[in-house]
């Protein structure tokens with residue numbers, strides 16, 4: 001039975017209480033319809049997609065070599081912009097040695113086509129280095145399991161089905177509000193001591209944010225506090241070693257993924273460092289998870305509502321710890337930098353938009369009359385302006401510059417035939433900043449996400465003028481997807497949103513935020529991140 005895809009169907013996808021499997025079934029129904037509509041014969045040949053012409057042997061490799069190629073000295077966002085300006089909204093980059101062909105898409109209607117056709121086993125061809133490490137270098141330890149980040153096909157599906165309910169159900173995420181608030185309260189105290197004589201944060205404040213996000217992720221990944229926020233951590237302490245490992249993971253992966261993959265042929269220093277970092281994560285994750293198993297054995301059975309996410313995963317795998325420790329590692333790899341950067345971006349935008357910060361402060365004061373009040377799930381749901389600020393911050397500064405799907409069979413996108421094993425790169429970060437899709441795109445306007453016109457009563461939130469300026473804009477729902485979409489979307493979405501919401505509410509409730517060093521510059525490789533020292537000025541509020 002072919003179902004008609006409507007806006008209402010899409011809204012159903014977005015309902016938080018719908019389980020992922022329901023959403024997946026709905027996607028399948030839509031997929032059937034789209035596939036039936038598509039005519040392969042009527043579509044234009046793959047070779048006709050505009051794009052730079054490949055050279056013999058090196059293909060398009062030279063285009064991206066710094067100092068040599070047209071796109072070599074640009075960050076990823078600038079590359080996207082240049083490709084779109086030169087070739088249009090669908091661009092083919094072919095024959096880069098060691099890489100799949102890529103088709104860049106700069107229009108949400110193409111994103112929609114891709115996601116609606118992604119099928120039961122969405123393919124995301126990233127982190128070749130992690131695949132190689134898990135499937136070849138340490139094959140004995142992983143026994144063919146790639147985990148979520150790099151698993152594919154049936155094997156990924158089985159893993160995702162096991163970990164999805166414990167990690168995505170709102171009722172389970174909500175169990176972590178209290179412990180994450182406790183971690184955040186400690187962080188707020190630490191911030192007070194980190195401030196210099198001008199009340200500014202140190203240059204490497206990002207490192208402090210990463211300690212906070214690592215400490216928070218450990219609550220869900222390992223069921224324990226690591227102690228990352230302790231002052232003066234010894235270099236050989238476990239938390240300090242984990243902080244360094246999280247840093248090394250990102251820097252090695254960026255080098256291994258973004259440059260020519262010579263590590264596949266010879267063992268380069270970066271590859272060796274990557275393996276050492278991964279081995280450390282494996283060792284520490286199995287140690288912590290075995291400790292949790294031991295605790296569970298000693299404690300015996302307990303009621304369902306008391307079980308943590310990790311305990312649920314362990315019970316669903318009959319106490320086989322392998323899934324739990326691979327999942328824990330994926331959380332460390334995907335959840336530390338992303339959440340820290342996201343929080344910094346929100347801080348920056350609020351600092352640069354004092355009127356918006358003031359609206360938020362007024363909202364926070366209503367929900368948290370005392371600065372140390374506890375935050376509840378209901379509050380996080382009801383603080384509409386906070387939610388709008390965080391949404392708007394992810395629009396302006398998306399963490400990942402693109403969503404990606406690999407084609408698992410021949411398909412038609414944008415009326416072109418696309419063969420199997422091509423990476424479709426959906427440039428959602430660039431599109432999110434295009435005037436064509438979001439009016440006043442470069443302005444921080446949380447009001448664009450509010451359902452109702454802000455009033456000027458005691459309960460006002462946001463600026464009515466800004467709301468009116470954007471109210472008629474109804475963006476394609478596939479345009480704004482900072483956490484991806486469908487069965488393969490970010491499994492940490494709820495946790496990440498909750499962590500950031502708690503941190504930003506505590507920060508803005510306690511301090512006035514400023515940033516007095518001009519415009520922040522950003523770099524984008526694997527993730528889009530700020531480059532300048534994060535010298536936020538934090539002045540304690542008196543009320």
Ligand code: HEM
Pocket residue numbers: 124148149160217330331332334335336338339342399400403404481482483484485486487488489490491492493495496
């Ligand atoms: C602001 C923070 C974050 C952002 C913007 C973000 C974004 C993303 C995106 C865009 C994807 C790809 C989705 C797709 O292909 O459709 C993804 C996947 C993933 N993320 Fe996140 N993420 C964040 C935080 C987290 C956190 C805190 C965790 C862990 C608790 C996490 C774990 C993962 C995992 C394991 C995947 C792979 C899922 C799969 O393929 O089945 N992320 N994330």
